[in-house]
Amino acid sequence: MIEGLLLGLAAAVTPFNLMMVVMGCVIGTLIGMLPGLGPMSIIAIMIPIAISIGDPASALILLSGVYYGAIFGGSTSSILLNAPGVAGTVATSFDGYPMARKGMAGKALTIAAVASFAGGTIGTILLMIFAPALSSVALLFHSAEYFALMVVGLSAIAAFAGTGQVGKALMMTILGLMMGTVGEGALSNMPRFTFGIMELQSGFSFITLAMAMFALPEALFLVMNPGRAATGAGGKITNLRISRAEARTIAPVIGRQSIQGFFIGVLPGAGATIASFLGYAVERNLAKGKEQEEFGHGSIKGLAAPESANNAACSGSFVPLLTLGIPGSGTTAILLGALLALSVTPGPRLMIDEPDVFWAVIISMYIGNLVLLMLNLPLIPYIAKILTIPRQYLIPFILFFTLMGSYIGQNNSTELLILVGFGVIATILRFADYPLAPLLIGFILGTMMEDNFARAMQLYRGFDFILERPMTLALLVLAAILVVLPSYRARRARLRAAVVADGD
Amino acid sequence: MALDRWIALAFITLCCVYGYAAFFTMDDSLPPILRRNPIWPSTFPKMLAVAGIIVGLMVLFGPKTVKADSPAKPADGTMDIAKLREYQIIPALALVGLMLAYAMALRPLGFLGSTTLFLMLGAMILGERKLYILIPVSALAAWSIWYLVQEVLGIFLRPWPAFMA
Numbered sequence: 001m002i003e004g005l006l007l008g009l010a011a012a013v014t015p016f017n018l019m020m021v022v023m024g025c026v027i028g029t030l031i032g033m034l035p036g037l038g039p040m041s042i043i044a045i046m047i048p049i050a051i052s053i054g055d056p057a058s059a060l061i062l063l064s065g066v067y068y069g070a071i072f073g074g075s076t077s078s079i080l081l082n083a084p085g086v087a088g089t090v091a092t093s094f095d096g097y098p099m100a101r102k103g104m105a106g107k108a109l110t111i112a113a114v115a116s117f118a119g120g121t122i123g124t125i126l127l128m129i130f131a132p133a134l135s136s137v138a139l140l141f142h143s144a145e146y147f148a149l150m151v152v153g154l155s156a157i158a159a160f161a162g163t164g165q166v167g168k169a170l171m172m173t174i175l176g177l178m179m180g181t182v183g184e185g186a187l188s189n190m191p192r193f194t195f196g197i198m199e200l201q202s203g204f205s206f207i208t209l210a211m212a213m214f215a216l217p218e219a220l221f222l223v224m225n226p227g228r229a230a231t232g233a234g235g236k237i238t239n240l241r242i243s244r245a246e247a248r249t250i251a252p253v254i255g256r257q258s259i260q261g262f263f264i265g266v267l268p269g270a271g272a273t274i275a276s277f278l279g280y281a282v283e284r285n286l287a288k289g290k291e292q293e294e295f296g297h298g299s300i301k302g303l304a305a306p307e308s309a310n311n312a313a314c315s316g317s318f319v320p321l322l323t324l325g326i327p328g329s330g331t332t333a334i335l336l337g338a339l340l341a342l343s344v345t346p347g348p349r350l351m352i353d354e355p356d357v358f359w360a361v362i363i364s365m366y367i368g369n370l371v372l373l374m375l376n377l378p379l380i381p382y383i384a385k386i387l388t389i390p391r392q393y394l395i396p397f398i399l400f401f402t403l404m405g406s407y408i409g410q411n412n413s414t415e416l417l418i419l420v421g422f423g424v425i426a427t428i429l430r431f432a433d434y435p436l437a438p439l440l441i442g443f444i445l446g447t448m449m450e451d452n453f454a455r456a457m458q459l460y461r462g463f464d465f466i467l468e469r470p471m472t473l474a475l476l477v478l479a480a481i482l483v484v485l486p487s488y489r490a491r492r493a494r495l496r497a498a499v500v501a502d503g504d
Numbered sequence: 505m506a507l508d509r510w511i512a513l514a515f516i517t518l519c520c521v522y523g524y525a526a527f528f529t530m531d532d533s534l535p536p537i538l539r540r541n542p543i544w545p546s547t548f549p550k551m552l553a554v555a556g557i558i559v560g561l562m563v564l565f566g567p568k569t570v571k572a573d574s575p576a577k578p579a580d581g582t583m584d585i586a587k588l589r590e591y592q593i594i595p596a597l598a599l600v601g602l603m604l605a606y607a608m609a610l611r612p613l614g615f616l617g618s619t620t621l622f623l624m625l626g627a628m629i630l631g632e633r634k635l636y637i638l639i640p641v642s643a644l645a646a647w648s649i650w651y652l653v654q655e656v657l658g659i660f661l662r663p664w665p666a667f668m669a
Contacts, residue, residue, distance in 0.1 A: 021582070052659060070642065167563040168508065174556040178522055181549050193525060223599055224591035291666055334513050371557070394639070396626025399603060400619065405650070408659055416607035422598060431588070432508040450548045457543040495569065 001325035008359025011057050020062040021364055025371045028069020034078045040330045041215035045401050047207055048408040049339045056342040057357045061364040068368045075112045084175035087235040088272030088310045091280040095302035110242050113377050115254050118370040124316025135323040138348035143455035144465040148475035150449045152324045155479040156268040157438050159486055169438045175438040180446020199414045206337040208406040208419045213436045217422030232288030250304040257320045261309030265316020268328030272310040279309030330437030333444050397444045516560035523553030598629045614664040620644035
């Protein structure tokens with residue numbers, strides 16, 4: 001591990017890469033602060049730029065800086081305006097905004113920054129310990145297991161989607177997989193489902209799809225619902241210091257929530273949002289008496305918990321991506337797409353074939369966290385000025401960047417028409433409460449899944465691989481349980497509710 | 505019928521079309537040598553079509569989902585169809601139209617012209633009327649983005665209308 005770290009240091013600590021970290025963090029913070037632009041949209045917008053850098057390590061460093069910055073920026077707008085830019089920071093506003101209302105905006109921002117820093121750093125240390133271990137297990141996997149593992153991943157994403165959402169999430173996953181089959185398949189270079197349209201020959205572009213699924217619906221929603229784009233300077237930001245006693249109060253919270261957040265982040269489909277809500281709930285239950293009453297009215301514990309949890313979860317979500325090549329969240333799915341475009345295939349071989357990329361990313365996470373703490377804290381009063389841009393200027397720019405993201409590098413305006421079309425469909429899907437991240441994950445995993453499936457089928461001349469490889473069978477059974485269990489529990493809850501209603 | 509069930513119905517229809525193509529038309533052009541393979545290009549799509557129809561039917565005829573009062577759903581972050589009337593649909597539709605127009609105009613008008621117009625008209629749809637601010641801001645933004653993309657990143661963007669270059 002030590003030599004890996006040294007290798008990573010050598011790769012990451014070049015002036016250019018350091019510049020990338022700083023740039024990524026600043027851009028991420030700036031855009032993440034804007035309401036309606038989450039880390040997924042920001043990373044999707046940054047991908048063409050990252051790809052044009054060419055070097056996979058620098059590109060990934062830039063993108064993970066943006067990711068961290070976006071989460072941090074989201075907490076800033078949650079605290080100052082009660083307008084979370086990202087779903088993962090909604091829990092931050094529960095206690096952060098009351099603190100800002102009481103005139104302690106500076107203190108709230110400091111606690112958020114320190115908690116994020118600690119969460120991110122502890123998460124990265126855990127990532128460094130667990131990723132190589134998991135990776136060496138994953139090296140034993142064959143294509144049959146890979147196929148089964150992807151089935152497990154996709155079912156888990158559906159299973160964690162929430163009550164009553166499992167069917168819908170599965171539907172979106174299958175839709176994504178189906179969209180992944182459009183274009184020339186890897187098996188034989190036969191065009192499939194192109195309906196004779198030339199532009200579909202190479203399939204849908206994943207950047208276009210990512211923009212259409214996340215950035216465009218959010219931007220359109222900002223237009224439709226002006227209240228959401230609450231702009232204004234917020235409170236005056238003064239007195240960034242926290243006292244020694246306060247530091248002692250939040251230290252155990254940060255420790256607990258960093259570890260819990262990391263492991264929630266590792267689970268596919270859970271991610272920063274669930275980690276932050278769960279962290280908040282757990283800490284509220286752990287707190288006693290007066291401290292518990294303070295939750296929701298400006299408790300520093302209630303602010304530190306979700307902040308450390310969501311940053312640790314961000315690091316955690318890198319584990320399945322880097323070791324198995326399977327993204328567990330929409331954001332890591334977009335990162336996977338970027339890596340594939342840079343011809344790096346994440347997975348257990350990554351650490352052996354391209355250790356410098358792997359370790360450079362880990363090192364850059366430390367640096368990114370440090371940069372966020374050192375750069376953003378003193379600058380935050382100035383950065384927060386971006387929140388005063390009126391929405392009639394902001395929204396056209398957001399839409400324009402969305403369009404540019406899929407246009408740059410392709411110079412093809414058909415791509416823009418596809419983007420707008422899918423964007424409108426995605427907005428309708430959002431209205432009907434369909435989750436869109438499973439669609440994108442399915443789309444990105446589709447090709448890999450089919451490749452592994454085809455290899456397994458060819459090796460075993462048919463479906464026998466399911467029975468002949470116990471691990472594959474076990475994984476597929478696990479996937480089935482993951483899908484069936486939530487519906488079974490929902491059914492039981494419904495039956496019980498019906499019985500209670502009868503009894504009344 | 506609620507919107508989510510209509511979408512499930514549309515999805516099932518899509519799966520049927522997709523499945524029809526996978527089961528009946530795709531394999532016609534497969535060369536005989538590849539037919540001896542255990543896996544055809546249509547195998548995976550066939551599985552997806554069947555799974556898609558099953559899941560679609562489950563959502564279509566499944567029990568009504570009761571919105572749990574879970575904290576994971578922030579009230580103001582989710583789009584709510586019930587509040588559709590309160591939303592400002594017309595500017596949203598106008599902006600969608602503007603984006604389509606931008607896509608069409610990008611080639612004939614060039615990047616600089618069409619982007620300036622897009623940013624200006626977008627702000628005007630949202631209610632901005634101060635042209636003396638709007639025009640310089642959009643033109644400057646269009647030019648600086650073009651400069652960044654073309655000169656700094658080295659990605660070609662046609663700046664001027666088609667007849668000038």
